[in-house]
Amino acid sequence: MIVHKKCNLPSKICVVCQRPFTWRKKWQQCWGDVKYCSERCRRSRQYVDSSRKKLG
Numbered sequence: 001m002i003v004h005k006k007c008n009l010p011s012k013i014c015v016v017c018q019r020p021f022t023w024r025k026k027w028q029q030c031w032g033d034v035k036y037c038s039e040r041c042r043r044s045r046q047y048v049d050s051s052r053k054k055l056g
Contacts, residue, residue, distance in 0.1 A: 016041035 009023045014037035021037035036042040 014038075014041050016045055 006022070010031070011020050011022045012034065013020055015035050017037065019037060023031060027034050036045065
């Protein structure tokens with residue numbers, strides 16, 4: 001039996017909430033494209049994008 005340690009998993013920073021999140025098995029085929037830590041952040045991206053445009 002092979003034991004996997006979760007501390008060895010790659011991680012990224014969510015572009016919406018700026019929190020770190022780690023690799024999940026469901027993302028193994030598209031890890032390079034993953035930008036959001038959750039469905040909630042993915043849905044709220046339009047609000048973050050529009051607020052950043054107003055500031056810039």
